[in-house]
Amino acid sequence: xxxxxxxxxxxxxxxxxxxxxxxxxxxxxxxxxxxxxxxxxxxxxxxxxxxxxxxxxxxxxxxxxxxxxxxxxxxxxxxxxxxxxxxxxxxxxxxxxxxxxxxxxxxxxxxxxxxxxxxxxxxxxxxxxxxxxxxxxxxxxxxxxxxxxxxxxxxxxxxxxxxxxxxxxxxxxxxxxxxx
Amino acid sequence: xxxxxxxxxxxxxxxxxxxxxxxxxxxxxxxxxxxxxxxxxxxxxxxxxxxxxxxxxxxxxxxxxxxxxxxxxxxxxxxxxxxxxxxxxxxxxxxxxxxxxxxxxxxxxxxxxxxxxxxxxxxxxxxxxxxxxxxxxxxxxxxxxxxxxxxxxxxxxxxxxxxx
Numbered sequence: 001x002x003x004x005x006x007x008x009x010x011x012x013x014x015x016x017x018x019x020x021x022x023x024x025x026x027x028x029x030x031x032x033x034x035x036x037x038x039x040x041x042x043x044x045x046x047x048x049x050x051x052x053x054x055x056x057x058x059x060x061x062x063x064x065x066x067x068x069x070x071x072x073x074x075x076x077x078x079x080x081x082x083x084x085x086x087x088x089x090x091x092x093x094x095x096x097x098x099x100x101x102x103x104x105x106x107x108x109x110x111x112x113x114x115x116x117x118x119x120x121x122x123x124x125x126x127x128x129x130x131x132x133x134x135x136x137x138x139x140x141x142x143x144x145x146x147x148x149x150x151x152x153x154x155x156x157x158x159x160x161x162x163x164x165x166x167x168x169x170x171x172x173x174x175x176x177x178x179x180x
Numbered sequence: 181x182x183x184x185x186x187x188x189x190x191x192x193x194x195x196x197x198x199x200x201x202x203x204x205x206x207x208x209x210x211x212x213x214x215x216x217x218x219x220x221x222x223x224x225x226x227x228x229x230x231x232x233x234x235x236x237x238x239x240x241x242x243x244x245x246x247x248x249x250x251x252x253x254x255x256x257x258x259x260x261x262x263x264x265x266x267x268x269x270x271x272x273x274x275x276x277x278x279x280x281x282x283x284x285x286x287x288x289x290x291x292x293x294x295x296x297x298x299x300x301x302x303x304x305x306x307x308x309x310x311x312x313x314x315x316x317x318x319x320x321x322x323x324x325x326x327x328x329x330x331x332x333x334x335x336x337x338x339x340x341x342x343x344x
Contacts, residue, residue, distance in 0.1 A: 137267070140226060
């Protein structure tokens with residue numbers, strides 16, 4: 001008898017499972033189009049980039065690992081880059097972390113104009129003419145921000161414009177813990 | 181009718197439009213064919229449901245050029261795919277690899293089919309058993325006879341009641 005009753009409960013149990021699955025799918029923080037980075041916890045890919053401004057120092061992967069750094073891919077044609085820009089300026093002003101900017105598919109003149117207008121949060125601005133470094137990092141849009149730890153490994157990737165909440169709740173605590 | 185047929189023939193005979201630009205193509209047709217074959221299984225991450233063969237996005241172009249560059253460097257097809265997925269992860273593969281994390285994806289439907297056919301089999305077997313009547317055993321026989329006798333008696337007595 002109890003076996004039979006259990007069998008009658010089965011549809012209800014199945015419904016419960018399916019409903020839980022759907023509710024999880026409604027999570028507003030869940031983005032099914034988000035691409036997980038393949039580089040997490042792996043060494044940053046090797047690169048050696050020239051500076052945007054002639055004569056300024058370039059930047060290579062050999063220089064990684066001294067301190068926790070942010071690498072930010074950006075472009076002047078990218079509207080979300082403009083949105084996150086004040087947050088980067090803030091990070092730079094409070095000297096919490098050095099930010100290296102890598103220009104993605106843009107004209108040097110356009111970038112210079114953009115930085116002249118908005119100010120530069122970057123310790124150095126690098127150019128990536130063939131987008132090779134972007135490809136090696138797995139960049140699929142701009143802006144993208146990477147956290148590199150003291151061993152030169154990629155620890156975090158954020159695709160899209162940074163927001164105050166992500167900076168406060170994820171980025172800064174992570175940088176803090178990586179420095180310990 | 182002929183017009184419909186002509187349209188159908190034209191649609192069937194037309195080649196799919198690729199986004200591959202002439203300046204990207206390799207001079208060696210064999211290598212170019214391999215590049216197309218590989219690119220068919222690589223997802224453009226900007227417009228996620230297109231392969232890089234079909235996408236006009238700048239990233240797709242970069243990836244197409246990368247695939248061709250690796251082929252010219254002498255990579256095998258698998259090496260090219262590994263090279264790209266080392267950077268962009270499994271997400272870039274339109275043909276997902278079989279590994280513990282994707283077992284549910286690959287074997288889930290077969291599992292569901294198995295469970296369903298087990299259920300159907302059980303149901304059918306039970307129905308078949310129900311179809312063949314089981315003869316009554318001695319106790320059941322006696323009980324039934326007693327019940328029938330009771331019914332007979334009561335009808336007889338009620339009949340008697342009506343007799344003036």
